[in-house]
Amino acid sequence: MIVKLRYAxxxxxxxxxxTLPMWVGNSYYINIAxxxxxxxxxxxxxxxxxxxxxxxxxxxxxxxxxxxxxxALLLQAGFDHLAAIAAAIVITLVxxxxxxxLALRSTGIGFLMITLALGQIVWGVAYRWAxxxxxxxxxxxxxxPAPFGLSLASAPSFYFATLIVxxxxxxxxxxxxxxxxxxxxxxxxxxxxxxxxxxxNVWLIRFLxxxxxxxxxxxxxxxxxxxxxxxxxxISALTSSAEVLLxxxxxxxxxxxxxxxxxxxxxxxxxxxxxxxxxxxLVLGVIFVVIISFMPEGLVPGTVRxxxxxxxxxxxxxxxxxxxxxxxxxxxxxxERVP
Amino acid sequence: xxALSVTNLCKQFGGLRVTANVNLAVAPGxxxxxxxxxxxxxxxxxNLITGEIAPDSGSIRLFExxxxxxxxxxxxxxxxxxxxxxxxxxxxxTILRNVTLALLGLSRLRWSLLRDLDQQHALIERAxxxxxxxxxxxxxxxxxxxxxxxxxxxxEIAMALAQDPKVLLLDEPFAGLSIDERRDVRQLLNAIxxxxxxxxxxxxxxVALDWAERIMLLHxxxxxxxxxxxxxxxxxxxxxxxxxx
Numbered sequence: 001m002i003v004k005l006r007y008a009x010x011x012x013x014x015x016x017x018x019t020l021p022m023w024v025g026n027s028y029y030i031n032i033a034x035x036x037x038x039x040x041x042x043x044x045x046x047x048x049x050x051x052x053x054x055x056x057x058x059x060x061x062x063x064x065x066x067x068x069x070x071x072a073l074l075l076q077a078g079f080d081h082l083a084a085i086a087a088a089i090v091i092t093l094v095x096x097x098x099x100x101x102l103a104l105r106s107t108g109i110g111f112l113m114i115t116l117a118l119g120q121i122v123w124g125v126a127y128r129w130a131x132x133x134x135x136x137x138x139x140x141x142x143x144x145p146a147p148f149g150l151s152l153a154s155a156p157s158f159y160f161a162t163l164i165v166x167x168x169x170x171x172x173x174x175x176x177x178x179x180x181x182x183x184x185x186x187x188x189x190x191x192x193x194x195x196x197x198x199x200x201n202v203w204l205i206r207f208l209x210x211x212x213x214x215x216x217x218x219x220x221x222x223x224x225x226x227x228x229x230x231x232x233x234x235i236s237a238l239t240s241s242a243e244v245l246l247x248x249x250x251x252x253x254x255x256x257x258x259x260x261x262x263x264x265x266x267x268x269x270x271x272x273x274x275x276x277x278x279x280x281x282l283v284l285g286v287i288f289v290v291i292i293s294f295m296p297e298g299l300v301p302g303t304v305r306x307x308x309x310x311x312x313x314x315x316x317x318x319x320x321x322x323x324x325x326x327x328x329x330x331x332x333x334x335x336e337r338v339p
Numbered sequence: 340x341x342a343l344s345v346t347n348l349c350k351q352f353g354g355l356r357v358t359a360n361v362n363l364a365v366a367p368g369x370x371x372x373x374x375x376x377x378x379x380x381x382x383x384x385x386n387l388i389t390g391e392i393a394p395d396s397g398s399i400r401l402f403e404x405x406x407x408x409x410x411x412x413x414x415x416x417x418x419x420x421x422x423x424x425x426x427x428x429x430x431x432x433t434i435l436r437n438v439t440l441a442l443l444g445l446s447r448l449r450w451s452l453l454r455d456l457d458q459q460h461a462l463i464e465r466a467x468x469x470x471x472x473x474x475x476x477x478x479x480x481x482x483x484x485x486x487x488x489x490x491x492x493x494x495e496i497a498m499a500l501a502q503d504p505k506v507l508l509l510d511e512p513f514a515g516l517s518i519d520e521r522r523d524v525r526q527l528l529n530a531i532x533x534x535x536x537x538x539x540x541x542x543x544x545x546v547a548l549d550w551a552e553r554i555m556l557l558h559x560x561x562x563x564x565x566x567x568x569x570x571x572x573x574x575x576x577x578x579x580x581x582x583x584x
Contacts, residue, residue, distance in 0.1 A: 178455045180448050187429060187440055194427040197389060198444035198498070199415035 005307065017163055027155035031227075034159045036267040037166040038223035043247040043259030044169050045216035050245065051254030052182065053209045054189030056112050058241045059099065059119030063214050065126055065236030067092040067221030072139040072231050073132070081145035089218050096214025100207045107192070119241050126233035138232030141225050152226070162223055169216055173256055176212070185209050186254075250291045252298025261299050340403065342367040342536035343388070343506050348397035350380075350387055350560075357383045358394070359560040365506075365553075367402075371538045372551030376581060380560040381540045382424055385508050389421050390414055401506060416445060418505035422495040422512060424540070428483055434494050435479040438466040441498035469501035470494075473527050489520030496527060507531070509539040513546050521546050548572070556581060 017037075021030050042064060049055045071088035079087070103114040126133045133139065144152040152158045176182045187195045188202045196202050225231045234240075247266050252258025265287065274280040295302025343365040350358040357380040365371050373381050386392040388399055390411040398407045401417055409417070429437050442462050443449045457463075470479045473493045483491065492512060499507055512528070513521050525546055531537060541547035548554075554571040556564040558581075564574045571577055 176452060178457065179452050180443055180446075180454060180456045180459070181450055181452045183436075183440065183456050184443065184449050190429050190431070191427050193391070194423070194429075195440075195444070196411045197391070197415065197421055198441050198502070199412055200444050200449060201410075201412045 006304075021156035021159055030155040030159050032267065032271045034155070034162045034227055035271065036264050037159075037162045038220050038227060039244070039247065039267055040260045040263040041166055041169045041216055041223065042220035042244050043251070043263045044173050045213045045220060046244050047248045047253060047255075047259040048173070048176070048185075048209055048213040048216075050248050051258075052177070052185050052189060053206055055103075055107060055206065055210075056245070057103070057115040057213075058112055058238065058245065059103075059115030059117070059122075060213075060217055060244060061236050061238070061240035062115075062119035062122035063092060063096055063099065063217045064221040064224065064240070064244075065122050065231070065233075066095045067218035068225045068231045068235065069126060069133060069139065071222050072141050072225050075141055075143075076139060081143075085145070085222055088222055089215065092214055092218030092221065093211055096211045096217070097207070099214070100210035104203060104206055104210070116238065116241075119236065119238065123233060123236040123238070126236045133233070136233060138230055141229045141231070144226050144229070158227065162227070165219060165223060169219065170256065170260070172216075177256065181205070181208075246288060250288055250299055252300040252302070255298065255300050258298045258300040265299070340367065341365060341400070342369070342402060343538065344400045344403075345384075345388065346398045346400070348384075348387060348399065349395045350383060350392060351395055357560045358387060361397070361557075361560070361562055363555060363562075363565075365536055365538055367505075367536055368533045369536055370550060370552045371536075372547050372554045373538065373540045373557060374542070374544065374547075374554060374581060375557035375563075378559075379557040381557055382510055383560075384557070385421060385510055385540065388508065389419065415502060415504070419508070420499040420502045420504035420506075421508040422499050422510055424510040424514060426488075426491050426495060428491060428494060428498075430483050433480050433482050434470065434475060434486065434490075435463065435466055437483060437494055438469050438479075438497050438501050439463055441501045442466055442469075445502055466501060469497050472500060472530070473497040474523070487520075489516050489523065492516060492520070492524060493527065496524070500531065504535060506536045506538070509537065509541075511540055511542060513541055513543040525550070 020033055024030055024033065042060070046057065046060050049057050049060075067088050070091040071084050074084035074087055075081070099115065099118050102118065103111050106114060127135060129135075144158065146152060147161070150157060152161050184195070184200055184205050187200065188205050192202050195205075224235065243266060247262030248259045249262070250265060251260065251262025266284065269280055269284045269287070273283055277283055291299055291302070295305075297305070341364045343363070345361055345363040348358055348361045348363075349356070359380075361384060363384075373384065375381050383392065387394050390406070390409060394407065398405055400406065401414070401419060404417070406414060406417065429440065432440075439456070439462060442465055443456075446462065448454065448459060448462065467476060467479055470476050473496060475490065475493055475497060478486065478490070483494070486494070496509070496512060499509075509528075512524055516524060521543070528537070528539075528550060539547065539551070548568065551568055553565070553567055555562055556571060556577055563580055564571050564576050566574070
């Protein structure tokens with residue numbers, strides 16, 4: 001039943017996303033939807049590390065900004081979109097490899113602190129190396145690309161382009177999770193020492209996972225500069241890294257749709273709620289506290305758990321008077337989380 | 340020709356000598372038991388042999404090939420497998436997935452990003468066969484969290500055996516088991532083919548003594564007595580250090 005429900009939910013979500021510009025109409029809200037999708041790609045990328053590798057990074061905004069600044073500066077230097085995008089992705093992959101080589105000297109808190117420091121270095125360069133990055137004034141991106149002659153200048157066209165990239169990202173995650181490499185990566189998260197003794201090169205597996213995560217982080221960074229047509233040091237700051245980490249954790253780590261749900265919450269709070277409540281950060285904070293208190297595994301697996309429990313109660317009632325203790329929510333493993 | 344040989348191996352943690360000039364030569368197919376009081380350096384010796392700890396000096400050879408500097412994850416590919424004293428399994432997976440991971444570790448498939456692991460039927464069938472060898476075929480699809488301690492021990496051994504090792508290192512496979520479970524594990528050890536060389540650390544001398552062909556007694560990192568079962572049991576030093584207590 002839950003599986004059927006899951007397919008139904010995915011189908012409905014897809015239909016809603018595919019038709020969104022038609023029923024939203026207002027380009028302001030279409031733009032917010034694009035922003036949600038691009039941050040969902042970012043959160044999916046970070047989830048590779050946080051969820052499947054068990055490596056918590058607080059420097060991913062750095063990689064995001066490396067991609068964004070590379071793209072923006074190359075465009076400003078006169079490169080065409082294709083060349084700038086390709087070069088920005090390559091630069092981000094190299095930056096990810098450097099991040100990985102340095103941060104993988106450690107795991108756990110050590111990894112967290114090194115990625116934090118690396119992210120701050122990127123921020124420092126973006127902020128202070130004004131001759132390269134234009135400092136606080138940021139870099140403008142004057143045009144959006146026009147793939148196959150289709151202009152992405154309007155809000156709906158950019159939305160659809162972002163949607164396609166988002167669907168590719170989520171499909172690549174689905175394939176990755178089921179693959180032998182995905183299983184190896186989860187193994188290094190659960191029993192790193194044992195994995196080494198079984199013949200897995202744990203260091204290399206983690207390294208490749210960081211580069212894979214870096215790739216999608218870079219893609220999200222490029223979407224970001226095309227969306228805003230501007231980049232400034234603010235996006236590389238620690239608060240951005242923390243924000244995307246909160247998306248992953250609140251939505252549900254090591255799940256396919258958790259980071260997407262997390263991205264939706266943050267982007268909606270930031271853009272919609274902030275119009276009504278000045279202290280929207282406070283509201284966001286309260287939401288996170290509620291999620292972590294009642295669904296410590298995250299919003300998506302937590303909701304699945306509640307649905308399962310409710311379904312069990314519904315089933316139990318007509319059949320007999322007897323309680324079914326095994327259907328209590330706390331005892332059921334969530335179906336979403338990939339162990 | 341030795342299957343596994345250790346020459347003048349030394350390891351010191353700060354001021355503590357945990358492995359002091361240990362020499363060990365295990366012939367192909369031999370059943371070797373390593374005994375010694377708590378803290379004698381038995382598990383450290385295993386960690387040195389598998390490469391989890393780097394020795395200060397000395398060398399380790401696997402079938403005459405020097406592997407002292409070979410990294411931990413390469414050694415299983417050369418035919419070395421081990422089990423752990425403290426069970427280290429993938430608790431949220433099924434028994435079958437645990438053994439599949441052991442097989443995947445030696446397969447090039449482990450780098451594949453595009454295939455579906457659940458569709459690798461050849462690999463999964465081999466994992467099932469390995470579980471059949473340890474009598475766990477019926478419960479192969481059970482999550483590990485729903486298994487008994489004794490079953491987990493057997494999963495540990497199944498994972499090592501699935502890799503078809505030439506040298507198998509067993510770290511206290513009987514620890515914490517009931518009498519029935521010990522009997523099961525013992526039968527399992529008896530069924531290991533002779534091509535496999537087995538080195539076992541075990542405290543439980545009543546189950547292990549008659550299994551062993553040669554025994555080495557460690558104490559404070561040093562080899563105190565080494566020889567055939569009869570020699571070691573008869574040696575007064577053994578009685579003094581170990582059996583007498």
